Amino acid sequence: MKKKTSLKKRRWRLLQIESAMACNLRCVMCPWTEIREKTENRGIMTEQVWEAIRPHLPQVGSTDFTGGGEPLLQPRLVKWAAEANEAGCETGILTNGLLLTKDKAEELIETGLDWLCVSMDGADAETYEKIRRGSDFDRVCENLANVAELRRGRTPKTMINFVIMNLNFHQIDEMVDLAQHLGVDQVNFKQCDVIRGEHGKGLGLFAKKDSKELKRLENSLARTLRRARKPK
DSSP states (O other), rough: OOOOOOOOSSSSSEEEEOOOOOSSSSOTTTHHHHHHHHOOGGGOOOOHHHHHGGGGGGGGGEEEEEESOOOOGGGGHHHHHHHHHHOOOEEEEEEETTTOOHHHHHHHHHOOOOEEEEEOOSHHHHHHHHHHOOHHHHHHHHHHHHHHHSSSSTSSSEEEEEETTTTTGGGHHHHHHHHHHHTTTTEEEEEEOOBBTHHHHOOOOOOSOHHHHHHHHHHHHHHHHHHSSSSO
């Protein structure tokens, strides 16, 4: 495996590769629903696009194989991640985790993947499946736990992305507990800030204008973050 070069020695810090715009879920806040229906090749990036990118990888510090869809729907993902790693790039994916079977996790870890992030917006099946429509909370939890068992030491780094909305804010503490239980390294709390038309409209909690309610939410989130940083 090629030693990864300092980002300062490469022309580009990050290359985000939309390996798939297609998706297997129907998340309530997804801003890409209508765009996805109009994409070519059923929303799966072609080999020709990758071949145009590949010669430039030695000038890229980090490659993120995530876009508006589910990267695990890309049948060439493992091959491409391995090639990016061989070129000395840091590599990672953000997935909804439903297709992250034990076999697939082993294949991805074998490529030298540096980080793997799973989108989970609820700490129990009821909340999670209300938001991530078409998914299965228990299966995603099992898939994440498998990664913690299969990985070599702390690689790939594992993370959970939690999109904060009025539907799930009450579970931020529980999500920290769940991440610890599953052996996940980090939880990222993210504002629901990508809104197109009616998709995601009214679900975001934070705004530029201050209010007592906004201050309460900020204080609550800050307490959760302090709690998460305490050594166990």
